[in-house]
Amino acid sequence: MDEKASRHPGEDPPKVALSPVRLQEVAQAAGVSTITVSRCISNPNRVSKKTLEHVLKVAATMGYIPNKLASSLASAKSMVVGIVVPTIANPIHGIIMQGVADLLEPAGYQILLGNSHFSKRNEMELVRTFLGHRVDGILLTGKDHAQECIDMLARSRTPVVEMFDYTPNPIDVSVGSSNFDAGASLAQYMMARGRKRFAFVGHTGLDDSRMMARLEGLRAVCAEAGLAPPLHYEITSDPGTPTGGEVIGAILREAPDIDAVLFAGHLVAVSAIQYAIDLKIDVPGRVAIAGFGDTPMAQWIKPSLTTVRFPNRETGVEAGRMMLERLAGRTPQTRAVRLGFEILSRESA
């Protein structure tokens, strides 16, 4: 009926891949106009029940799958949100993403995923790509971003949720916990139990600013209490192969007055406890050990690990909720949501 539908069966042999069924073909088969089929798919209540059922049946029979590319282009809504994490291999980000996904997927949004590998530059490139895909929203991990990235985001008017770290000045909206506060609280917890000389073990390099913020929190509390500034031991292990344990012996040898060691990661902290047991170091008698982040193992080990639990899943869920709000065109009254953390007081400190 339309010359545009230049699919002359039999004229030339079908291409290698049989091209997918189009809206127009469904319309033709169902004896209605294209727009009616369109409405059946995306606006069912603008069509009578009878037509709807008929069209849907024809569409199903033909195996019709609407082309989202075309619909997104025409409607300027992609129903896709982009999310940037430093690395998916880290379960923390997996859990946060799961929280996000659990909110967004039921609402009909798809997730475009990108790994920044802790690089602001990569993050910016990912944001550019996402913007190219005309995502309806973008979730970013952390609070520090390239200025160019921030500008690009602002110009695009795309809803942005920054998550994980608490920041009072988000690009758009944000949700997270304060690592400075976590470090400070853990220090206070230790001091309340009589600890006076602190060491901090972690690698503050690549992993954005979180580790550093924890150390800063510890430092601030020590300074305020008139204690000696904490010793800082940098370890540069890949995740999964911590040498954190080895460092505990060295610390006690080099600085025997140390009576509390904070490990930036939970994995290192657990391994340190194991090492301490092997070395017959009394934990927490001789030295208290604590970490950041929780893991099942932390409670099974003897002595069990005192640590800070961050609400990762809650962060993801809240981030998803906020994104949904922004996607609906609303602006939440609190643009920066501060989530707490919990000191799990166990045996090691």
Add this chain to the structure above:
Amino acid sequence: MDEKASRHPGEDPPKVALSPVRLQEVAQAAGVSTITVSRCISNPNRVSKKTLEHVLKVAATMGYIPNKLASSLASAKSMVVGIVVPTIANPIHGIIMQGVADLLEPAGYQILLGNSHFSKRNEMELVRTFLGHRVDGILLTGKDHAQECIDMLARSRTPVVEMFDYTPNPIDVSVGSSNFDAGASLAQYMMARGRKRFAFVGHTGLDDSRMMARLEGLRAVCAEAGLAPPLHYEITSDPGTPTGGEVIGAILREAPDIDAVLFAGHLVAVSAIQYAIDLKIDVPGRVAIAGFGDTPMAQWIKPSLTTVRFPNRETGVEAGRMMLERLAGRTPQTRAVRLGFEILSRESA
């Protein structure tokens, strides 16, 4: 110059969101045609160096971000691949995905992510959605899928990589390890060390068929060796809160001749060892304990856990490699790649 470009500056006030710069506007500003700009973006070597530089500079100045929706629609190539995992919260899938992403991202592909929550029905819906987005390829976790999903995939002619489980009959191509073989190998390892009476602990419910396959492998080896069939203890804990430890006491009480316990998960196995120590059960003297899957903790615990290491990252990398092959239009000679596993012989068995 073109009436179609109906953006009369100043005629009516700009809309709430300043609409993004279009190819045509860049072309106009650079004094070239639209197609030339298009080529500068996606086919730079079809344009003279001089024009290229000029156009790129203009585009950068204007903050031009090409609309991938439009380009994908026009070129029938989206540069997006979809990937379905049961849940991103599980680090195993995170690691596999990281492997996939490490191959695909540098090649310019974006990743559309979906969680099936262990449901074939959800998986099918995700596949349908992905197909709607006209992804260039789809990666699926596991080897069991809804028939309708398989048919849909076949009809679409989209490259498909099934990963994680080994299957000799993939929809398209596949890569993974055999859980049956892993169960069998671990059983043989145990038998070679004199173990005669086996128990298997795990929850074979939700988590697709992997746990079951491991048990089947164990069963087959027991049968072949003329041993009593293994006892099967079902535990139904959520991940992260295993009650695996508690079951070990019960097993030894109910079936005192058991001298080897296989745990379907590594987390449960580690917790079981902790419990065994508490209960003063001699491991591996009284009973050997082993698991599937490795975790840093497995080697730190005393006694350290004998377990099967699956090459998760390698699986992801190989899956990414195969996808890239298929995306390039090539079909690898081996359509089903069988990756091995490694029995990490440690102290607990």
Add this chain to the structure above:
DNA sequence: ACAGGAATGGATAGCGCTGTCCAAGTGAGG
């Protein structure tokens, strides 16, 4: 029986880009 409005379906014109085909410019050889 008939106006008035809701409910329903259709025609038209793009969304922003690229594939295809063609025109113009460029340089080497005769």
Add this chain to the structure above:
DNA sequence: CCTCACTTGGACAGCGCTATCCATTCCTGT
């Protein structure tokens, strides 16, 4: 100086869908 191959840029026609506006139909109240 002209022809021929080659390089470079452009015009045109869609990709498959939806927004907008318009034409029906169908029901209600008077």
